[in-house]
Amino acid sequence: MEKKIAVLPGDGIGKEIVQGAIEVLQTIAERFNHEFTFTYGEIGGAAYDAAGVPLPEATISLCKESDAILLGAVGGPKYDTLPVHLRPEQGLLQIRKELNLFANLRPTTYYESLADSSPLRKDIIEGVDLLMVRELTGGIYFGQPRERKVVDGKEAVVDTLYYEKAEMERVIRKAFELASARGKKVTSIDKANVLESSRVWRETAIEISKEFPEITLEHMLVDNAAMQLVRNPRQFDVVVTENMFGDILSDEASVLTGSLGMLSSASLSENGPFLYEPAHGSAPDIAGKNIANPLATMLSAAMMLRISFGLEKEAESIENAINEVLNAGYRTGDLMAEGKKSVSTTEMTAQVKSAILAGK
Ligand code: IPM
Ligand code: MN
Numbered sequence: 413m414e415k416k417i418a419v420l421p422g423d424g425i426g427k428e429i430v431q432g433a434i435e436v437l438q439t440i441a442e443r444f445n446h447e448f449t450f451t452y453g454e455i456g457g458a459a460y461d462a463a464g465v466p467l468p469e470a471t472i473s474l475c476k477e478s479d480a481i482l483l484g485a486v487g488g489p490k491y492d493t494l495p496v497h498l499r500p501e502q503g504l505l506q507i508r509k510e511l512n513l514f515a516n517l518r519p520t521t522y523y524e525s526l527a528d529s530s531p532l533r534k535d536i537i538e539g540v541d542l543l544m545v546r547e548l549t550g551g552i553y554f555g556q557p558r559e560r561k562v563v564d565g566k567e568a569v570v571d572t573l574y575y576e577k578a579e580m581e582r583v584i585r586k587a588f589e590l591a592s593a594r595g596k597k598v599t600s601i602d603k604a605n606v607l608e609s610s611r612v613w614r615e616t617a618i619e620i621s622k623e624f625p626e627i628t629l630e631h632m633l634v635d636n637a638a639m640q641l642v643r644n645p646r647q648f649d650v651v652v653t654e655n656m657f658g659d660i661l662s663d664e665a666s667v668l669t670g671s672l673g674m675l676s677s678a679s680l681s682e683n684g685p686f687l688y689e690p691a692h693g694s695a696p697d698i699a700g701k702n703i704a705n706p707l708a709t710m711l712s713a714a715m716m717l718r719i720s721f722g723l724e725k726e727a728e729s730i731e732n733a734i735n736e737v738l739n740a741g742y743r744t745g746d747l748m749a750e751g752k753k754s755v756s757t758t759e760m761t762a763q764v765k766s767a768i769l770a771g772k
Contacts, residue, residue, distance in 0.1 A: 414447045415721055418478035418685075420471065420507075422456040423500055424694025425704035425757075426484025432706030432761035433482060433713040436733075439765045440717065440726050451478065455507065456486025456500035456694075466503030472510050480720040481687040482713060483507075485694035500694075508548050511687065513679035514579065515586040516548040517715070518662040518691050520645075525738040526670035528749040532642060537668050542648040543594065544665055545587040546658025548679055550579045551609075553655045573609050575654070580616040586680065587652035588624040595649030597628045601637045601657055613654060634661070641665055662691055671746040673705030676712040678719055686720050688712040698745075702756045705744040707734055710764060733767035 419434065421427040434450055441448045453471040454462050463470075466486070475481050486500040496502070507513075522540040530537050555572030562568065584600065591598045600617040602610035614631055621629040632640065634657045640647065641661065645668050653661065666675035675691040690708030698704055710730055718727035742763050743752040755763065 413721060413723070414449075415479045416449050416451065416477070417716075418474045418481045419450045419452050420455040420475075420481065421452070421458070421484040422486040422503075422694060423458055423488045424485055424696045424699040426456075426458075426486070426694055428699075428702065428704050428757050429690065429706040429709040430482060430484040432757060432764075433709040435761055436710045436730060436764055436768065437713050437717075439768045440723075440729060443729070443769060444723070444726050446723075446726075455483065455503040457488050457491045459503055460491065460494070460498055460500065464498075466498060466500050467506040467510075472507070475507065475511060475685060475687075478685050480685050480716045481507075481511075482709075482716065483687055483689035484709065485690065485692065487694045488696040488699075490696075505553060507687065508679060509554065511679075511685065512549065512681040513687055514547060514549045515583050515680045516546040516658065517590070517678045517680065518544040518546060518658075518665070518675060519715075520544070520665045520668055520675070522669050523674070523735065523738055525735070525741075526674070526747060529670040529743075529747045531667060536642075537645060540645045540648075540668055541595075542645065542665065543590060543650045544658060544662045545583065545590065545650060545652040546662060547575075547579065547583040547652075547654045548658075549655075550575050551655035573607070573656075575609050575612070577612060577616060580613050580654075581620060582682075584613075584617050584620045584652055585623070587650050588620060588627055591627050591650040592624065596626060597630065597649040599630045599632050599637070599648055599651045601632050601634050601651060601653035601661065603634050603657075604631070605633060609654070617652070637661060638664060641668070666691060671705065672708075673744065673746040674708055674711070676708050676715055678712065678715040680719070684720065686716070688716045688720075702758055703745050704757050705746050706757050706761055707744075707764075710734060729768055729771050730764070732771055733764050736767045736771075737763045 552573040555574035604610040714730040717723040
């Protein structure tokens with residue numbers, strides 16, 4: 413199979429972790445006889461430095477011409493004083509909007525070998541397998557107006573939470589479709605006791621659920637969900653929620669199984685191309701030190717193989733290799749626990765590559 417992959421490393425640890433994932437994809441190509449070509453583009457602070465904007469036109473065209481997109485991370489303290497529209501995060505928000513990537517999938521899976529790295533007790537996290545589906549192109553992230561102003565002589569500020577019903581329908585439908593192939597349960601998270609948008613979200617979830625009679629729909633208020641995630645995370649299968657709630661809850665969900673450094677993600681549109689990125693940030697404090705955890709990016713690359721290219725056994729090959737390497741005790745700093753072998757980003761990458769080549 414021949415595929416063209418756009419690579420947007422971005423800022424901070426972005427370059428290091430993306431490099432790890434590309435080497436892993438090249439190893440897969442070698443082992444399973446595929447041809448992946450990688451074309452680099454700029455996004456975030458790196459794009460601002462090179463082109464004066466966080467998302468240059470050239471990057472948008474590159475993405476649209478590619479079969480899939482692999483992204484690292486954006487942001488850094490260097491850009492904190494820039495006006496909002498030039499900040500690195502805008503690059504990420506704009507690419508999501510440009511490509512209409514409305515459904516962001518963030519899986520949390522239990523790794524036996526990482527039980528010691530989780531802040532929670534093993535009996536709580538054992539067997540967790542949940543998929544968070546976060547709405548990614550609407551809500552308070554994008555609503556207008558968003559501005560500071562003076563009202564009756566008082567300093568004030570507005571952000572707008574705006575959703576079209578169709579935007580709710582398509583992401584909720586996606587969650588139900590995903591649940592059909594999994595545990596057949598959808599938990600829809602909202603704040604329907606306070607927000608009108610959440611009341612419409614809840615009604616929409618009920619309507620969509622009628623298309624999927626075999627799937628159980630449950631509603632949960634977001635504050636309760638935050639608590640349930642650490643109290644009894646095994647109760648969840650597919651979770652679907654709006655943009656901001658999903659942002660917050662997915663960070664929380666990620667540490668259930670060790671570290672944010674393990675949380676992969678796929679962002680889907682109706683027709684592609686889809687974008688794959690780790691859910692963590694650019695970690696400027698550890699950038700360039702060769703200590704970042706590349707596994708979330710590699711797991712995102714595995715999602716690319718499975719979802720965009722339909723290469724199931726290749727995806728599993730990456731996942732199995734990562735499992736083996738963790739079982740063998742190799743850990744980057746974020747996952748380090750007593751008695752384990754501390755490795756750098758490049759050593760971790762080398763371990764995963766050789767596990768792929770040695771794999772069945
Ligand atoms: C994420 C990130 C982004 C978000 C930031 C960097 C804009 O936190 O992908 O979760 O809030 O969506
Ligand atoms: Mn986030």
